[in-house]
Amino acid sequence: MAAYIIRRILILFPTLLGVSVIIFLMLHITPGDPAELLLGERASEEALHELREHLGLNKPFYVQYGMFIKRLATLDLGETIWTRQKVWIEIKQRFPATIELSVAALMISCTLGMIFGIISATKQYSIFDYLSMLGALAGVSMPIFWLGLVFMLIFAVNLGWLPISGRLSVGVDLEVVTNFYILDAILTQNWEAFRDAVWHLIMPAFTLSTIPTAIVARMTRSAMLEVLRQDYIKTAKAKGLSQFKVIFKHALRNALIPVVTTIGLQFGVLLGGAILTETIFAWPGVGKWMYDAVMQRDYMVIQNGTMFIAGLFVIINLSVDVLYAVINPRISVK
Amino acid sequence: MLKKVLLVVTVVAFTCVGAALAAPKPGGTLVFGRGGDSVGLDPAYETDGNSFMIGDNVLEALIFYKDESVDLEPGLAESWNISPDGLTYTFKLRKGVKFHDGTPFNADAVVFSHGRQMKERKIKFFGKGWEIPAQERTPEYWVSMEMDKTVDAIEAVDEHTVVYKLKRVEAPFLANLGMDFADIISPTAFMKNPKEFVRNPVGTGPFKFVKWVKDDQIILEKNKEYWDKKGGPYLDKVVFRAIPENSVRFLELKTGNVHICQFPNPADIALASKDPKMKLISQPGMNIGYLGFNHTKEPWKSNAKLRKAVAMAINRKAIVDNIYQGQGQLAKNNIPPTMWGYNDAVPQVEYSVDKAKAMLAEAGFPEGKGLDEITLWSMPVARPYNPEGLKVGVAMVADLAKIGIRARVVSYEWGTYLKRQRDQPPDMDLFQLGWTGDNGDPDNFLAVLFDGMASSAIRTQWQNQAYHELMEQGRQTTDQTKRAEIYKKANLLLYEEMAVIPIAHSTVTWPMQKKVMDFKLHPTASIRMKNVWLEK
Numbered sequence: 001m002a003a004y005i006i007r008r009i010l011i012l013f014p015t016l017l018g019v020s021v022i023i024f025l026m027l028h029i030t031p032g033d034p035a036e037l038l039l040g041e042r043a044s045e046e047a048l049h050e051l052r053e054h055l056g057l058n059k060p061f062y063v064q065y066g067m068f069i070k071r072l073a074t075l076d077l078g079e080t081i082w083t084r085q086k087v088w089i090e091i092k093q094r095f096p097a098t099i100e101l102s103v104a105a106l107m108i109s110c111t112l113g114m115i116f117g118i119i120s121a122t123k124q125y126s127i128f129d130y131l132s133m134l135g136a137l138a139g140v141s142m143p144i145f146w147l148g149l150v151f152m153l154i155f156a157v158n159l160g161w162l163p164i165s166g167r168l169s170v171g172v173d174l175e176v177v178t179n180f181y182i183l184d185a186i187l188t189q190n191w192e193a194f195r196d197a198v199w200h201l202i203m204p205a206f207t208l209s210t211i212p213t214a215i216v217a218r219m220t221r222s223a224m225l226e227v228l229r230q231d232y233i234k235t236a237k238a239k240g241l242s243q244f245k246v247i248f249k250h251a252l253r254n255a256l257i258p259v260v261t262t263i264g265l266q267f268g269v270l271l272g273g274a275i276l277t278e279t280i281f282a283w284p285g286v287g288k289w290m291y292d293a294v295m296q297r298d299y300m301v302i303q304n305g306t307m308f309i310a311g312l313f314v315i316i317n318l319s320v321d322v323l324y325a326v327i328n329p330r331i332s333v334k
Numbered sequence: 335m336l337k338k339v340l341l342v343v344t345v346v347a348f349t350c351v352g353a354a355l356a357a358p359k360p361g362g363t364l365v366f367g368r369g370g371d372s373v374g375l376d377p378a379y380e381t382d383g384n385s386f387m388i389g390d391n392v393l394e395a396l397i398f399y400k401d402e403s404v405d406l407e408p409g410l411a412e413s414w415n416i417s418p419d420g421l422t423y424t425f426k427l428r429k430g431v432k433f434h435d436g437t438p439f440n441a442d443a444v445v446f447s448h449g450r451q452m453k454e455r456k457i458k459f460f461g462k463g464w465e466i467p468a469q470e471r472t473p474e475y476w477v478s479m480e481m482d483k484t485v486d487a488i489e490a491v492d493e494h495t496v497v498y499k500l501k502r503v504e505a506p507f508l509a510n511l512g513m514d515f516a517d518i519i520s521p522t523a524f525m526k527n528p529k530e531f532v533r534n535p536v537g538t539g540p541f542k543f544v545k546w547v548k549d550d551q552i553i554l555e556k557n558k559e560y561w562d563k564k565g566g567p568y569l570d571k572v573v574f575r576a577i578p579e580n581s582v583r584f585l586e587l588k589t590g591n592v593h594i595c596q597f598p599n600p601a602d603i604a605l606a607s608k609d610p611k612m613k614l615i616s617q618p619g620m621n622i623g624y625l626g627f628n629h630t631k632e633p634w635k636s637n638a639k640l641r642k643a644v645a646m647a648i649n650r651k652a653i654v655d656n657i658y659q660g661q662g663q664l665a666k667n668n669i670p671p672t673m674w675g676y677n678d679a680v681p682q683v684e685y686s687v688d689k690a691k692a693m694l695a696e697a698g699f700p701e702g703k704g705l706d707e708i709t710l711w712s713m714p715v716a717r718p719y720n721p722e723g724l725k726v727g728v729a730m731v732a733d734l735a736k737i738g739i740r741a742r743v744v745s746y747e748w749g750t751y752l753k754r755q756r757d758q759p760p761d762m763d764l765f766q767l768g769w770t771g772d773n774g775d776p777d778n779f780l781a782v783l784f785d786g787m788a789s790s791a792i793r794t795q796w797q798n799q800a801y802h803e804l805m806e807q808g809r810q811t812t813d814q815t816k817r818a819e820i821y822k823k824a825n826l827l828l829y830e831e832m833a834v835i836p837i838a839h840s841t842v843t844w845p846m847q848k849k850v851m852d853f854k855l856h857p858t859a860s861i862r863m864k865n866v867w868l869e870k
Contacts, residue, residue, distance in 0.1 A: 093548045
């Protein structure tokens with residue numbers, strides 16, 4: 001087991017190194033110059049030169065890459081080009097917002113997706129089945145951008161139930177501890193802020209959840225249909241068990257395995273989809289931040305931000321694999 | 335008689351009511367909806383409007399621009415004196431002014447704030463002074479306004495007197511000192527943590543900086559000890575909220591969560607004008623969008639008739655009406671009409687396909703014969719002076735085809751566009767670009783954009799000896815009336831030679847709630863909350 005874990009950890013380094021090469025190359029092949037964008041129309045030759053010099057952009061590629069790797073090796077994510085702030089601090093301020101949004105969206109899509117999936121499977125070819133699968137198709141194809149605006153018009157402007165954008169209303173004070181606003185509100189027992197933060201989260205989370213909800217619904221449906229045809233379900237039914245028990249105790253548990261894998265994969269998709277949702281709902285998260293960085297060619301943010309996220313994913317993957325190995329010793333032998 | 339009395343009574347009554355209505359009421363929080371977050375809050379190093387608008391309220395300069403124009407008035411300096419040779423400027427500072435951290439504003443603070451931006455720091459403090467840390471990066475505006483080439487030394491003579499010794503006579507120097515980069519900061523606050531000042535600005539302005547939630551909001555609160563007792567600040571708090579999507583920002587305004595909405599979609603301006611709870615504010619922008627020629631190559635370089643033919647062929651009015659959607663004004667000078675030095679006698683270029691054809695023939699290219707297909711570089715991004723470069727490009731290409739000039743639209747990613755345009759490559763014939771003014775001085779348009787003889791960095795690279803001399807004269811003359819005459823001549827020369835084709839000055843129109851009072855748009859695009867108040 002120990003050998004397996006060490007082997008996995010050793011693989012981690014070449015993986016991250018590969019990521020670093022790809023990001024670096026992509027960034028430098030893409031046209032655009034941060035100095036030129038920072039200074040705009042007024043840039044004088046002299047100012048441009050000095051800024052490039054300061055940012056190290058005048059150095060040869062391999063030197064720039066070397067500097068990038070050297071910093072990474074010391075776990076230093078450097079300083080952003082535009083805001084002149086430590087990349088790590090910028091991430092710390094924004095990542096919780098994105099995670100909060102993605103987790104909420106994931107929770108919604110798991111709950112709704114599984115409910116729709118189960119009902120569709122048990123009532124196959126009924127009107128409900130058709131409607132929910134049609135809904136799922138629509139959910140996958142609906143552009144988030146458009147959907148967000150429609151939600152806003154209905155629930156915020158016309159009905160006035162929910163706030164339009166942002167994470168907290170102006171005037172609501174919250175002492176920031178972790179930057180997860182809902183968690184911070186609980187920690188500081190600030191119930192007004194708690195209510196406000198949840199209120200602000202609902203619409204963006206629902207918007208972001210549409211695609212994963214649809215995917216989870218379809219996955220659950222097909223997995224359930226598969227399981228419901230199995231012999232042991234027939235046996236359970238023949239034993240005279242109630243429909244509820246058959247579905248939830250016997251069928252669902254086995255159908256869940258592929259669904260859970262899908263849900264895990266959806267989390268990464270959610271982080272990607274968050275860019276649009278964050279832009280429409282003025283949600284100060286990491287997606288919008290990275291997008292802006294790409295538009296401004298803020299190399300430091302793009303390189304180091306991506307490395308941070310890649311590192312996080314690799315570590316999470318590793319932990320999951322190790323957990324699998326703990327649960328199922330056959331894996332580590334292979 | 336009775337009618338007259340009634341009239342007088344009515345007028346008096348209305349005046350009284352008007353006066354009562356106009357009396358500013360203190361209190362309240364104003365939420366300003368803007369398109370993006372600030373980049374940083376250290377005036378020396380910022381280059382974007384979203385950063386400067388915080389400084390406009392927290393920090394102040396020695397010289398202010400008047401409320402609705404670029405005329406200068408005393409700011410933190412009460413008065414100033416220019417030596418007869420134009421090389422020494424002596425400023426008398428306002429007494430009794432304090433920074434938000436309680437430290438006094440004095441001559442040493444001025445020396446510190448400007449001295450830290452100098453490449454060679456020839457500075458003298460009056461008191462103990464500070465050991466200013468090395469610059470972390472180039473102070474962009476200080477460099478692009480050529481302050482290092484202008485300022486030789488800065489000295490604090492006494493607690494309230496600062497002297498600037500200049501290397502050369504520079505008429506726009508005073509106007510430069512009114513710009514954001516020249517704001518005076520608290521040296522004590524800066525020295526406490528030089529790396530963090532960019533996120534915690536301390537100045538003397540009508541509002542104090544409170545808090546910054548990145549990509550979300552910046553909160554300012556009223557400076558109760560503000561030195562100027564005339565007028566505001568009236569608002570208790572100002573919140574600058576970043577809402578990137580234009581339509582969402584407008585929805586926030588519609589539902590009352592935001593008081594002023596920056597840069598709305600043109601369609602929303604029409605909606606706002608019909609909404610009883612909203613009003614619109616408009617201001618001609620201090621900008622110019624133009625179409626330039628590649629003056630480093632023929633036939634553009636020496637064929638003024640060809641340049642004129644192109645100018646006559648383009649239906650600029652249609653572009654302003656349809657692409658600027660009315661949010662613009664057809665240009666005939668290359669400086670905005672609100673600026674001194676504007677020459678109203680310069681005729682508008684006439685749009686006429688027939689005359690353009692005739693001129694093209696005179697230029698030696700009848701029906702475009704002899705001209706290869708030309709490129710028309712069009713901007714890929716919206717800029718304050720040109721909302722949709724690509725659409726403008728397509729319209730121009732169609733217009734040029736009517737007189738027989740074959741052209742195609744070329745575009746690059748914005749950074750590449752700027753970079754390649756500067757190099758004036760041979761594959762560039764015509765290009766779109768523009769400018770937003772910095773300090774309200776015509777030199778900041780006419781010399782910076784069109785005097786190709788001054789530097790190879792001038793984007794149009796138009797080289798004309800007479801024009802170059804005018805620009806030199808303008809710089810070295812300190813009398814504004816005389817300078818205005820010089821710039822009027824320069825504007826006429828630009829027209830006669832058709833060095834570039836001026837297209838439009840865009841207009842800024844923002845919707846806001848009716849209860850927002852005394853908010854004014856400034857030509858320099860600064861956002862001032864000092865005298866703004868909310869009707870209850």
